[in-house]
Amino acid sequence: MRIELAFERPPPFMTGRAPILRVFVPISDRVPRWPSKEGADASWRELEKCGASKRMRLGDLVVNTALSRPSNTEHVLIFVPFVQHKLVPLEYVHCSTGHLPHYLDAFALSPTYYDPFLPTPQIIYLDFAPWAQQAMASVRLAYERRDHTTTSGARISAKRYLHVGGIEVKPGDRAAPEWRGMISLEAEGTAEGRQAMEARFGHGDAARAIMGPWEVVRERSMLGSLWLRLIPESQ
Template sequence: MRGVSVPTHEYARVAETYVQSFSIPPDARDPAHLSAARNLTMSTRAYTRVVLRLRAQAEHEAADAAAAKAANPPAPSKKRITSNGYASSRSSPSRTSSRAPSPNSGHSQPNHASAPVVGTAFRSPLFRVKRAPLLRVFVPSPDGDWLSDKSVLECEAELKRAGVLGLLRMGDVVWDIAVGDEGNVGRLVWDGSYLIDLDYKYSSVGDLPQYLPTLAFPPSYFHRVIRTGPASTNPVVHIDLAPWGQEIAANLQLLQDRVRTETPQGNIHNVVRWVHRSFFVIRAPPKQRMSMSNGHRRPPSPARLPIPESAGLFVDSGWYGTIVVETEGTNESLADLQDRCPGAFPPRAGGPTATTKEAKDAKKVFKILREKSRPGEIWIRTVNPKERLF
């Protein structure tokens, strides 16, 4: 119970006291400092094991619920006769949505909603389905908030001592709780083999590194696990638009966008700006038929869409639907968007400039616009090199 009852700032205080004790001769050290550090180390190991156990339990319950739903499909709703004599299958009058209409509602575009999440009875404050787990290790760092290579290796060793190294998955977030709870300090991401640091090129608090393909995780997978900065709540993502370049070129428009801005004095103004906006659709692959196993019907495994150049990874179903791409209405921003879709636009004077690997990776940087996104329709905005911090 110590893992959930001890406040997070207590871990940092004990770690600081423990590190300071190394400057004292061994005979003069307080044994209580070593005992407290050992207790918190064992506490974080147990906490990590519990979180991974909860993930396994939640996924098992979700799989059972999905299998039961596939084996026993719901019966069609009964139609009722309304007062005007017409048959209706609605149980209550429909209500109009309070959300703004889709920007591509004027196009004859089918509605591709994201795959529904099967509801289960699983509830836990330590883990949520379709979210990254936040695992803990206690590794006091003599280098302060910034973890050195030695400290990162010690974090990996702690995961091995906890017996969970074989249970980790790509995208799991590991937090060295000994260094504090400010921003994303001490938070690392498991890439499938090693713990890697966050990317600080476009955010002072850190974002998901480019080595992890964003499309392999649900759009909200790292929400509140990898924190965003105070200036913007839109997380940085890395997406390669090349497979959908032709569709983006066909749907590109120059539009006027009206936004509300607040001045330092607190006044709110409506500002009209020009934006280049397009969209493409990530379509779910066709469903597979049910197969027979030992004379029994077995629910089909869901078909998956591979991510190009990702070493066998697949697009998460949370991205199925419409992806709206937006950039500024300037010629420079238009050229930047065209460079992100090689071969989709006619060649222009000067040609593409992204020749090095670093320049090509910069063309995959976007931000998710949370205030505009909704299930089945994700908005992203291009991030230009001028927004890079270093």
């Protein structure tokens, strides 16, 4: 039996995942470089021509297939309707493979929205203002044991201190429904780590909470529980 070519490719859309729309915007006099304002505008015009622009939702992905050998994820744009050009590139502040822009609160999207498209580490920006008091009250110092093998072959057990906390996202909270459940939070077990974590929670005051970057720790996450590691702004 001959397999049709269309079925040899991954499906363009999966339920609960970000749809990937493809445009063809080559480098030219009108689009001198990519990513750029001109490239975003040209991509948006292509989406308007085919009618896709009317159906797009926050976080949808647009891929420029005209770039023959893109490095990392530079060929990807994200639909953010509240910015001027609507299509924005990934940022590369905290990892070389790209992450969501700093002004996009990932609580508006499913935590698995970009699986498996975006590579690890998956870094997202979150605003914990609605849970500021709950998160602040949960912060505590903890430790975990890790086994290490020395150069001589001996195995030793060492403690690693960290500050941990957590919140519960309930129905009706300001988050996408897929966030419902427990969120565990981790920061370095130093004074600076605690200060950074408490600052994200506004020290319990929602008006002072700061939206910042967190890394999704998949190996510690499970069904109904997501583990996040604080990424310092200076990192």
